[in-house]
Amino acid sequence: MQLTLIKSVIEARVTVTAANDPKGVTMNAETLLEVRGLNVLFKTDEGLITAVDSVDFDVNRGKVLGIVGESGSGKSVTTLAIMRLLPKNGLLNQASQINYRRTDGSKVDVVKLNHNSTEMRDIRGGEISMIFQEPMASFSPVWTIGNQMIEAIRLHRKLDKHAARKVAIEMLEKVGISNPAMRVDQYPHELSGGMRQRAMIGMALSTDPSLLIADEPTTALDVTIQAQILELMRSLQQEFNMSIIFITHDIGVIARVADEVVVMYLGNIVERGQTVDVIHDPKHPYTKGLIAALPDWTKVVHRLTPVGGDIPSPLERPTGCPFHPRCDSAIPGVCDKSTPAEVFVGDSRRVSCILYKDETAQA
Amino acid sequence: MTHEPLLSVKDLRIYFGLGHAGVKTENAIKAVDGVSFTINKGETLGLVGESGSGKTTVGRAILRAIEPTGGKVTLTIDGKPIPVSSLSRSELKGVRSHMQLIFQDPYASLNPRMTVRDIIAEPLECQNYGSREEIDERVRQIAISCKLNVEHLRRFPHAFSGGQRQRIGIARALVANPQFIVCDESVSALDVSIQAEIVNLLMDMQEELGLTYLFIAHDLSVVAQIATNVAVMYVGQLCELAPTYELFHSPKHPYTKALLSAIPGVDPNQKFAPVRLDGEIPNPANLPPGCRFSTRCSYVQERCKHEQPAWREIASHHMVACHFAEKLDAGDPVENARAKPQPQC
Numbered sequence: 101m102q103l104t105l106i107k108s109v110i111e112a113r114v115t116v117t118a119a120n121d122p123k124g125v126t127m128n129a130e131t132l133l134e135v136r137g138l139n140v141l142f143k144t145d146e147g148l149i150t151a152v153d154s155v156d157f158d159v160n161r162g163k164v165l166g167i168v169g170e171s172g173s174g175k176s177v178t179t180l181a182i183m184r185l186l187p188k189n190g191l192l193n194q195a196s197q198i199n200y201r202r203t204d205g206s207k208v209d210v211v212k213l214n215h216n217s218t219e220m221r222d223i224r225g226g227e228i229s230m231i232f233q234e235p236m237a238s239f240s241p242v243w244t245i246g247n248q249m250i251e252a253i254r255l256h257r258k259l260d261k262h263a264a265r266k267v268a269i270e271m272l273e274k275v276g277i278s279n280p281a282m283r284v285d286q287y288p289h290e291l292s293g294g295m296r297q298r299a300m301i302g303m304a305l306s307t308d309p310s311l312l313i314a315d316e317p318t319t320a321l322d323v324t325i326q327a328q329i330l331e332l333m334r335s336l337q338q339e340f341n342m343s344i345i346f347i348t349h350d351i352g353v354i355a356r357v358a359d360e361v362v363v364m365y366l367g368n369i370v371e372r373g374q375t376v377d378v379i380h381d382p383k384h385p386y387t388k389g390l391i392a393a394l395p396d397w398t399k400v401v402h403r404l405t406p407v408g409g410d411i412p413s414p415l416e417r418p419t420g421c422p423f424h425p426r427c428d429s430a431i432p433g434v435c436d437k438s439t440p441a442e443v444f445v446g447d448s449r450r451v452s453c454i455l456y457k458d459e460t461a462q463a
Numbered sequence: 464m465t466h467e468p469l470l471s472v473k474d475l476r477i478y479f480g481l482g483h484a485g486v487k488t489e490n491a492i493k494a495v496d497g498v499s500f501t502i503n504k505g506e507t508l509g510l511v512g513e514s515g516s517g518k519t520t521v522g523r524a525i526l527r528a529i530e531p532t533g534g535k536v537t538l539t540i541d542g543k544p545i546p547v548s549s550l551s552r553s554e555l556k557g558v559r560s561h562m563q564l565i566f567q568d569p570y571a572s573l574n575p576r577m578t579v580r581d582i583i584a585e586p587l588e589c590q591n592y593g594s595r596e597e598i599d600e601r602v603r604q605i606a607i608s609c610k611l612n613v614e615h616l617r618r619f620p621h622a623f624s625g626g627q628r629q630r631i632g633i634a635r636a637l638v639a640n641p642q643f644i645v646c647d648e649s650v651s652a653l654d655v656s657i658q659a660e661i662v663n664l665l666m667d668m669q670e671e672l673g674l675t676y677l678f679i680a681h682d683l684s685v686v687a688q689i690a691t692n693v694a695v696m697y698v699g700q701l702c703e704l705a706p707t708y709e710l711f712h713s714p715k716h717p718y719t720k721a722l723l724s725a726i727p728g729v730d731p732n733q734k735f736a737p738v739r740l741d742g743e744i745p746n747p748a749n750l751p752p753g754c755r756f757s758t759r760c761s762y763v764q765e766r767c768k769h770e771q772p773a774w775r776e777i778a779s780h781h782m783v784a785c786h787f788a789e790k791l792d793a794g795d796p797v798e799n800a801r802a803k804p805q806p807q808c
Contacts, residue, residue: 322513322514324737353727355731356735394684395682395684395687397686398728400707404663404688410627413624
């Protein structure tokens with residue numbers, strides 16, 4: 101009974117996304133990853149939750165895409181879907197497309213692959229690597245750092261144990277860990293938080309991936325360590341010429357690392373563009389609010405400007421524009437009824453808000 | 464604003480024993496080692512530092528949630544000094560209502576089996592505040608001032624979002640009319656859009672009720688907004704303490720400078736040149752003989768490695784623990800080579 105219900109919900113969404121996708125599946129040579137109409141639902145005891153709702157974006161070669169959003173915005177779920185690591189109750193809409201260009205030049209739609217197939221396992225970890233927020237939780241405490249790195253390297257590269265160990269030591273050196281030959285035989289608890297995150301980056305890069313997904317890699321770290329890790333990621337990105345999807349809730353961090361930024365709210369992309377443009381001239385009321393709410397020590401004010409209201413529970417998703425209950429510029433009868441379409445505002449800038457008219461259509 | 468001290472902390476020391484050896488000075492972890500400061504009534508002291516610096520331990524020891532190894536904590540209520548650190552358990556009970564704690568994680572700090580009304584009322588019930596009706600009335604009052612919906616008081620915490628839960632935590636801390644509040648990373652776990660609201664609420668309540676805060680945080684940008692004075696802590700000791708504006712715009716200690724340079728600003732065009740801190744944070748069980756920051760400091764001299772710097776007043780109300788604090792600003796070539804964060808106001 102419930103299954104048919106879920107099916108009908110998914111099918112209803114399929115038709116919607118197909119109509120919304122005028123671009124088709126042609127893929128630019130510069131594009132490494134192309135996400136089209138990504139839809140993820142979660143089946144919970146209380147009902148179906150929409151975590152990601154028709155999200156489109158591209159990741160270009162050698163570029164850093166920042167995804168910024170608060171808790172519950174679906175930014176982590178998006179990347180878990182790309183890696184096909186969604187938990188069992190996560191439903192990835194089969195009409196979604198995640199087109200990935202493999203290193204041999206062939207194109208593959210990750211959604212169509214079995215999450216446990218050989219090809220998916222080759223891509224995951226081998227071509228797309230991931231770093232997580234908690235450097236402590238992402239290593240196994242019962243194996244040495246070297247052991248875990250060698251395992252990953254040997255899974256994806258045809259190397260014997262000895263050569264893999266050499267690669268592991270080289271990588272540790274590259275990420276700035278002193279005395280790597282000794283560290284490689286240490287257990288995660290013997291390393292400090294910053295060093296663990298460095299080792300994690302080393303491990304993720306040891307398989308020479310073309311895309312690195314970093315899910316809040318610096319959130320659990322102190323500012324001084326965070327600054328070092330950001331610097332390290334930037335320099336390694338240039339050295340290896342890889343693409344990065346950088347997820348964070350901190351716009352300050354986005355400003356430091358990302359070329360382009362995507363702002364997410366409740367599973368929707370509300371605004372996107374070049375980082376500099378978005379931060380200097382935010383269009384969407386949510387982006388404006390988010391930037392205004394950031395405390396800045398160089399500008400001490402008597403009162404901070406919060407975004408009013410609370411982030412709604414995922415079970416009570418607002419109708420129409422997801423942001424309208426918290427939006428100062430919301431127009432009653434309009435914003436709560438229809439979901440605004442994404443319109444182009446200026447060069448490679450797009451925003452999903454009723455307040456803006458499509459500039460390309462006028463011209 | 465009155466300038467009478469409400470809380471004074473003198474030479475606070477908290478050592479944690481290792482193994483069965485007990486607390487002996489040689490082999491103990493010196494989590495807090497000789498910290499002194501005072502907070503005036505109605506003011507906020509921001510306490511910042513990296514993880515493991517001992518800032519939380521200071522906050523808890525002041526409230527006697529952890530027993531301090533040594534030092535004196537005095538709370539002055541209505542002109543009467545109360546020696547908090549030397550009270551017995553039973554004497555402490557009466558003093559507890561004057562000082563409260565707001566926790567970091569709004570998801571972990573509320574009992575999921577109690578209704579919001581019971582959570583907020585618990586401090587009152589502990590102190591035999593009055594009849595059930597009186598308690599209910601007081602709970603409603605404080606819920607309204609913390610901008611909670613009174614009709615939701617019978618719900619359980621799971622029904623609330625992170626920001627609302629933190630407001631419940633604040634209401635619980637304020638219900639017994641305390642004078643002194645320790646905010647232990649109270650806004651760190653919240654989303655930016657919500658964080659601003661909670662910071663505003665804390666500032667409003669301070670103005671309204673004349674509260675005094677010890678605001679513990681690792682995020683310097685938030686501290687800059689709320690604090691009157693800021694103290695910077697490094698591995699169990701204070702390294703600098705100054706009025707907020709002065710600390711942010713003319714920091715004297717190399718560690719404070721490094722911390723400030725590491726905050727990523729919002730503007731992508733703004734220069735971001737964090738001072739590199741190489742070397743390891745010292746292990747609190749095995750400290751270097753001289754200055755604690757000497758292992759990572761880029762200006763380190765021979766003297767720093769042997770002699771502990773004194774805690775001294777370098778300018779009016781500006782305390783610092785560094786041998787060379789004055790020299791660092793005066794045309795030091797290393798300093799000039801680095802891009803200093805540009806103040807914009």
